[in-house]
Amino acid sequence: MPAYILGISALYHDAAAVLLRDGVVVGAAQEERFSRVKHDAAMPRRAAAWCLEQAGITAADLDYLVFYEKPLRKFERILATSVATFPRSWGSFPRQMRAWLGDKLWLRTNLCATFGVRSDRLLFCEHHLSHAASAFYASPHEKAAVLAVDGVGEWATTSLWRGDGSALEPVSEVRFPHSLGLLYSTITAHLGFAVNEGEYKVMGMAAYGKPAFRQELDRLLKLDPAGGFELDLDYFSFHYHPTRSGSPALEALLGPPRFPGAPFAPAVAPGDASAQQIVESQRWADIAASAQAQVEDAMLHLVRYAKGAVGTDALCLAGGVALNSVANRRVAAEGPFAHVWVQPAAGDAGGAMGAAMWAWHAVLGNPRQPPLARMDLGRVNGPARSSEMLTDLGAKFTEPADPGASAAAELADGKVIGWVEGGDEWGPRALGHRSILADPRSTEVKDHVNARVKYRELFRPFAPAVTAAAAADWFDIPAAAAEPARWMLSTAGVHEARQATIPAVVHVDGSARVQVVDPVASPAFHQLLVEFNKLSGVPVVLNTSFNLKGEPMVSSTVDAMASFVRSGLDVLYIDGLRVERPK
Amino acid sequence: MGQLRRAYLGPISEVAWRLPGWPTRLLAAFSLAERGSMLDMLAAADATPRREMRRKYFLHALDEGRHAGIFASRVRALSPPGNISRAQAATEDAGLLQGHGIVAGETLFARLGEMDFLAFVFVAEADAVEQFHVYLDRRLPDPDTTAALRDILKDESFHVSYSKLECDKYRREGQPIDHAIRLARWRRVKEGWMRFTRDFGERMSGVWLLVLYFLVIWPFRLVARLERGGWQRAPARPTSALAAARLEG
Ligand SMILES: [Fe+2]
Ligand SMILES: [Fe+2]
Ligand SMILES: [Fe+2]
Numbered sequence: 001m002p003a004y005i006l007g008i009s010a011l012y013h014d015a016a017a018v019l020l021r022d023g024v025v026v027g028a029a030q031e032e033r034f035s036r037v038k039h040d041a042a043m044p045r046r047a048a049a050w051c052l053e054q055a056g057i058t059a060a061d062l063d064y065l066v067f068y069e070k071p072l073r074k075f076e077r078i079l080a081t082s083v084a085t086f087p088r089s090w091g092s093f094p095r096q097m098r099a100w101l102g103d104k105l106w107l108r109t110n111l112c113a114t115f116g117v118r119s120d121r122l123l124f125c126e127h128h129l130s131h132a133a134s135a136f137y138a139s140p141h142e143k144a145a146v147l148a149v150d151g152v153g154e155w156a157t158t159s160l161w162r163g164d165g166s167a168l169e170p171v172s173e174v175r176f177p178h179s180l181g182l183l184y185s186t187i188t189a190h191l192g193f194a195v196n197e198g199e200y201k202v203m204g205m206a207a208y209g210k211p212a213f214r215q216e217l218d219r220l221l222k223l224d225p226a227g228g229f230e231l232d233l234d235y236f237s238f239h240y241h242p243t244r245s246g247s248p249a250l251e252a253l254l255g256p257p258r259f260p261g262a263p264f265a266p267a268v269a270p271g272d273a274s275a276q277q278i279v280e281s282q283r284w285a286d287i288a289a290s291a292q293a294q295v296e297d298a299m300l301h302l303v304r305y306a307k308g309a310v311g312t313d314a315l316c317l318a319g320g321v322a323l324n325s326v327a328n329r330r331v332a333a334e335g336p337f338a339h340v341w342v343q344p345a346a347g348d349a350g351g352a353m354g355a356a357m358w359a360w361h362a363v364l365g366n367p368r369q370p371p372l373a374r375m376d377l378g379r380v381n382g383p384a385r386s387s388e389m390l391t392d393l394g395a396k397f398t399e400p401a402d403p404g405a406s407a408a409a410e411l412a413d414g415k416v417i418g419w420v421e422g423g424d425e426w427g428p429r430a431l432g433h434r435s436i437l438a439d440p441r442s443t444e445v446k447d448h449v450n451a452r453v454k455y456r457e458l459f460r461p462f463a464p465a466v467t468a469a470a471a472a473d474w475f476d477i478p479a480a481a482a483e484p485a486r487w488m489l490s491t492a493g494v495h496e497a498r499q500a501t502i503p504a505v506v507h508v509d510g511s512a513r514v515q516v517v518d519p520v521a522s523p524a525f526h527q528l529l530v531e532f533n534k535l536s537g538v539p540v541v542l543n544t545s546f547n548l549k550g551e552p553m554v555s556s557t558v559d560a561m562a563s564f565v566r567s568g569l570d571v572l573y574i575d576g577l578r579v580e581r582p583k
Numbered sequence: 584m585g586q587l588r589r590a591y592l593g594p595i596s597e598v599a600w601r602l603p604g605w606p607t608r609l610l611a612a613f614s615l616a617e618r619g620s621m622l623d624m625l626a627a628a629d630a631t632p633r634r635e636m637r638r639k640y641f642l643h644a645l646d647e648g649r650h651a652g653i654f655a656s657r658v659r660a661l662s663p664p665g666n667i668s669r670a671q672a673a674t675e676d677a678g679l680l681q682g683h684g685i686v687a688g689e690t691l692f693a694r695l696g697e698m699d700f701l702a703f704v705f706v707a708e709a710d711a712v713e714q715f716h717v718y719l720d721r722r723l724p725d726p727d728t729t730a731a732l733r734d735i736l737k738d739e740s741f742h743v744s745y746s747k748l749e750c751d752k753y754r755r756e757g758q759p760i761d762h763a764i765r766l767a768r769w770r771r772v773k774e775g776w777m778r779f780t781r782d783f784g785e786r787m788s789g790v791w792l793l794v795l796y797f798l799v800i801w802p803f804r805l806v807a808r809l810e811r812g813g814w815q816r817a818p819a820r821p822t823s824a825l826a827a828a829r830l831e832g
Pocket of ligand 1: 347
C-alpha cells in the first residue's frame with residue numbers, strides 16, 4: 001500500500017491542495033479553478049476532492065494531512081503586533097480577533113471536519129518552511145541555498161535555509177514587520193492596484209518609467225551591510241491599520257496615490273490624454289520603476305548573503321516576491337549562483353506542495369524524488385468527457401487529425417484561439433494548457449486580444465512561448481535562468497534583430513516574459529509551436545492566460561465554453577477537439 | 584407572499600434609490616448577485632446527470648453573465664468620473680462575490696440536488712421578477728437603468744417559465760416538488776435572517792472586543808515592542824521531528 005500525503009494551504013490567500021503518492025505529485029490544484037472565485041482562500045474542499053479522485057482513494061487512505069503553517073504562532077504574532085502598536089491598532093484589533101475567534105483558532109477541528117481525517121493524522125508545517133520545501137524538494141538540486149521572500153507568514157517575512165538531500169535546516173530569518181513583500185504591496189496599493197493581485201501591473205508599469213523616486217524609496221528600505229534589510233516603519237501602516245498599508249508620511253513623500261482605474265497615459269503612449277494626465281502617469285510610472293529597481297537590488301543583496309552563508313552552486317526561490325520575473329532575471333544574470341530554481345506556485349498556493357513534501361522528506365526521512373518535470377498537475381477533462389460535454393451543449397465541433405497543425409494554421413491566418421489541453425497549470429502562469437494564443441508578428445492581433453478578449457491595460461505586456469530548440473536564437477536568457485524560463489518565471493531580452501518580427505510580445509524596454517517550451521513538459525503545445533514555425537518561420541506564439549477579466553483561469557470544459565462564448569475568441573481547441581464559434 | 588413582499592419592498596426601495604450613493608451600491612450588489620448565479624448555473628451545467636438539462640443551465644448562465652455586465656456598466660456610468668467608487672470596485676473584483684451559492688466548498692447544485700436546485704431557481708427568479716417590477720412600477724432608477732432593467736426582465740421572465748416547466752415535470756412524475764418549492768421559499772427567508780443576525784452579532788462582538796482592547800490590552804503595551812530589522816538567527820527548533828510537526832504552535 002503506497003503512502004499518501006495531502007498538503008493544504010488555505011484561509012489567507014490562494015487556497016490549494018496537493019496529493020503525494022510515495023512522495024510523487026499525483027495532483028496539485030488551486031481552489032479558485034473550481035470555485036471560480038479568484039484567489040479563493042476558502043478551505044480547498046473541491047481541489048482536495050479532485051486530488052483524491054485522481055488517485056482513486058478516499059480521505060480514509062491518507063497517511064497524513066499537512067497544513068502549510070502553524071496557526072497558533074501566527075495568532076501570537078498578530079496579538080503581539082496589536083499590543084505593540086496600541087492604540088493605533090484599535091481599528092484592526094476587533095477585526096482580526098473576530099476572524100480568529102470565529103474560525104481560524106479552531107483549525108484542527110475545522111480540518112478534520114472538512115476533509116474527513118482523524119486528528120492524529122494532522123501535521124502543521126511552518127509558513128516559510130512550506131515555501132522553502134516547495135522550492136527545494138521540487139527542484140533538481142541535491143544541495144542548495146533556499147530563500148523564501150513574501151509578505152509574512154507566522155513571524156518570518158524572509159528566510160534562508162540550507163537544503164541537503166532530504167534535510168532542510170533553518171539558517172536565518174528577517175521578521176515582521178520588516179518585509180519586502182509588504183513594501184512592494186504598499187507601493188502597489190499607492191499606485192491604485194489591488195494588493196496581492198496588482199503586483200504584476202506595477203512590474204509592467206515600471207517599464208514606462210525611470211527610477212526617479214529611488215532616493216525617496218530608499219528612505220523606506222535600508223539594506224544593511226550584514227546582508228539583511230530594515231523598513232522605516234514611519235512610512236507604513238500595514239502593521240496596525242485594517243485596510244491601509246502606507247502612512248500619511250508616505251503620501252507626503254511620494255505625492256497623492258493613484259485612484260484605482262485612473263487612465264494610464266505615459267509620454268511614450270499618450271493616446272488622447274490631457275497634458276496633466278500625461279505628467280501624472282509619468283509620475284506613477286517613475287514610482288513603479290523605482291520600486292521595481294529597489295526590489296531587484298534588495299533581492300540581489302539577499303542572494304549574495306545567501307551565497308556567503310550557505311555557499312552552494314544552486315539557489316531555490318519561493319514566496320510571493322519570487323513571482324517577480326524581472327527581479328528573477330537579475331538574480332540569475334548578476335547574482336552569484338550558477339543555477340536558480342523557482343517554484344512556479346511561489347505564492348501561498350505553493351505552500352500546499354511544500355508542506356506535503358516537507359512531511360514526506362524531512363519528517364518521515366524519505367529520499368529525494370526526481371524534480372517536477374511538468375506543471376499541468378491540475379484538473380484534466382480529457383477528450384471523452386469534453387466530447388460528451390460539447391455535444392450536450394450543442395456546440396459545433398470537429399476532431400482534426402493533427403490539432404497542433406490545424407491550430408497553427410489558424411494562428412498564421414490571424415485568428416485568436418483558446419487552447420485547452422491536459423491538466424490545469426500549477427501556479428498563476430498559463431503554460432499552454434489553459435492559454436489564449438495568437439500570432440506574435442502582428443500588433444493588430446495583439447490589440448484584438450486586448451480589446452475583445454482580455455480587456456487589459458496597455459502596460460501589461462503579452463508573453464511569448466518559444467520552442468526550446470530555438471530559444472537562444474530569439475531570446476537572451478541568462479544561463480542560470482534556464483529552469484525558471486521554462487515556467488515563465490524570468491524575463492529575457494529579445495535579440496534586437498528579432499524584435500521587429502514579433503512586436504506583439506516585446507515589452508517597451510525590449511524584454512519579454514518568455515516561456516521556453518520543451519516536448520517533455522508540454523508535448524501538445526510544443527507540437528503546435530513546431531507547426532507554426534513550419535508555416536511562418538517563427539517558432540514563437542503569443543501566449544496569455546485563458547480567463548476573462550477578474551476571473552480565474554478556465555478549468556473545466558464548461559468554463560472554457562462559457563468564456564469562449566462571452567469573449568471575442570475566434571475558435572477554441574479543447575483536448576484536440578476544434579470548436580467553432582456559435583453564431 | 585407576493586403581496587407582503589411588494590408592500591415592504593416598495594417603500595424601502597423608494598428610499599434606497601434616492602439616498603446619495605445608494606443606486607450604485609444597489610446596482611453593484613445586483614451585478615455581484617447575477618455573477619454569482621452565473622457561477623451556480625455553470626456548476627449545475629457541469630454536474631448535472633440529466634444530459635438534456637446541460638444546455639439549458641448553460642444558456643441560463645450566459646444570460647446571468649450578461650446581466651452582471653449590464654449592471655456593472657450602469658455602476659460605471661453612474662460613478663463619478665476619474666476615480667472608481669467602492670461599488671464599482673466590487674463589480675470588478677470577483678473576490679468579493681457574495682451572491683454565489685458555494686458554502687463550505689459545495690456548490691448550490693451539489694448541496695441541494697437537482698430537484699431542490701430547480702425549485703430554488705424557480706423561486707429566486709420569480710422573486711427577482713417581482714422585485715424588478717416594483718422598481719419599474721415606481722419609476723425608481725434613472726432612464727438608462729430603467730431600460731436596462733426592462734431588457735433584463737425579459738430574460739428573467741424566461742428563467743421563471745422554463746424552471747416552472749421543469750418543476751411541472753417533477754409534479755407529473757409524482758415527485759414532491761411542491762414541498763421543495765415551499766422549502767426553497769423558507770430557505771431564502773431563513774438565510775436572509777441568518778445573514779442579519781450574523782452581521783448584527785459581528786457588530787456587537789466588535790464593540791466588546793474594542794472594550795477589551797482598551798481595558799485589558801493596554802497595560803501589556805509597556806512590555807511589547809516590534810521586532811528589529813535585519814537577519815536574525817533562526818530560533819533552534821526541532822522543526823522536523825514528528826512530535827513537533829503535530830503541534831499547531
Ligand atoms: Fe507566503
Ligand atoms: Fe439575471
Ligand atoms: Fe435569472
